[in-house]
Amino acid sequence: MTDPIALTVRGGQLTGVATRTLGELSLIFRPGPRSGDSLLMMAADVFARAVLRVVHSGTVAAQVLVVWLSMRESQHAEYLADDLAARAAGTEAAVSFFDLLARSETLGMYVRRDARAGLSPAAARASVAQLRVADPVVRQRSIREEVSMFASHPPSGLRARRIAQLPPAVPAVLLTEADDTAIDAELDRRYASARREIAIGG
Template sequence: MEINCPRCAIALVSPGGGPPWCPACEWNLDAYDERRPPELGWRWLDRRAHRLAYRLTMARHAELHADPARPMPGGGRTRVVLLVASVLLLAVIAGIVVLGAWIVIATWLSLATVFGVLLLLIAYAVRPRLGRLDRDADRLDEMTAPTLFALLRRVADATGAPMPDVVEVDAVLNASAATIGLRRTRVLRLGLPLWAVLTPQERVALLGHELGHFVNGDTRRGALTGVATRTFGELALLLRPGPPAGDTLVMMIADLITRAILRVLCTGAVAVHVLLVWLSMRDGQHAEYLADDLAARAAGTTAAVSFLDLLCRAETLDMIVRRDARAGLEPPLWRASVDELRAADPVVRQRAIRQEVSMFAGHPPSGLRARLIEARAPHAPAVVLAESDDASIDAELAKRYAVARREIAIGG
């Protein structure tokens, strides 16, 4: 039986199940799908968090739609909060180190020395982590992949972004950019399954988006602004109570008291961690939209929208890639298998919005990202990847493709 929208009388849709919504006015699109895995642990709280996340996400999209020139993130209240939290946290850790060292030196080889050593160990456990290079990662260089690096240089020039210091590839259907370590090494990682299925201009869009993360003011990637979110997460894990212990009544009571104290401290650390992560994620979504805009400037609006529409079908895309890998097809042939997924479909975009909305989502829903690029003034491609150069890149990656196909086939 067909059910019509109570607001505009259009037939409701529900592809894949879940609460139906109106494809015209999007009535009930914000409804919580009970099949979603829990995020906060309680269904009633997850439902409310989902609706709040939906409202905030749509409000941010509307703001950027109305004001394309909205300033980059990183200079507002979120950045101030993260900076203050990070500075205070670093001051506390430094204080613990100084106190621990003073106790060890002043009470050497006494019972108090144990307490000083314990403070030093705690400071070491929650020390700020800036990330490190993966020694086992498969890295590319300009000698083995000259055409790819030439393309990277062209995209970097078009977006005003610096070249990555390290380029890695793996067998994951994804791509990422990060700045890590004390030297702030810029790392670009390309997932070969994703790279293989993209058209030449979609590949330019992917590179434009990822290189855009080096210049879009994302507070999540700052050396100092990211300290608080990472450290409170480590602190929560450190304070998490272990299994009950104790053989005697006294030890059991002592263990019970200790566990109660740790539970309170752990809950506090988790609450602060969740708050800071939520703040940085909301700000980070703005940065993702800016990276999408740079992708459109580099590859052209058409390619950027096509790329984002493909991301709306990530689950189907993953199944197709795994199917082709198990069938023994070489990665360059996977592109033809996903051609039918490139057509823009408002319902698919809407379904992606419902599925991807979250209080802790670092990316805006891919359906909204495609909408925002379409709504803005169109861009002609600043970088055009010729078919011959595209084929040369595939040839440069041939050995890596073979390894990725085997990994996907075995894992799938």
């Protein structure tokens, strides 16, 4: 299997340089204000602007193509990362997570509400449990609304559906109740700070 990290690094190093270079070239070749007082200067200006317009359009088109290719590569890396997530957490947990992401707007409302109410992490998780339920309609809406040829992330609904269709995987990493409680206790002060920031910002 291709390493998703290698894909991301390769895309960042090569397509990043190409995108920036083409962007700078498009600015250099972008036609400026009209100039020239004499007939000869005006004719030369028209000719130069026509040439620059063609070159500028070409660099912009090339930049769009490179960005599109890099986004496609990024989406492929996301799918590979999803496979790793399903192996680590198990199919059920991975699908549940992507179903939650497919309801991101509703999730944001719940998070702000729970932050203002001062709920504990455990209570906040319980309040959004219903958003993890699989719903074909929600998944399809996510696919329809989130799809874009320039998006770095595939639609959440598509990711949930794809993982659900793969052979079931048992979790390789198990989080016990005791470990979960210990983690919450260790991060309690940060949770409190985050709740205040979310409540004020929301």
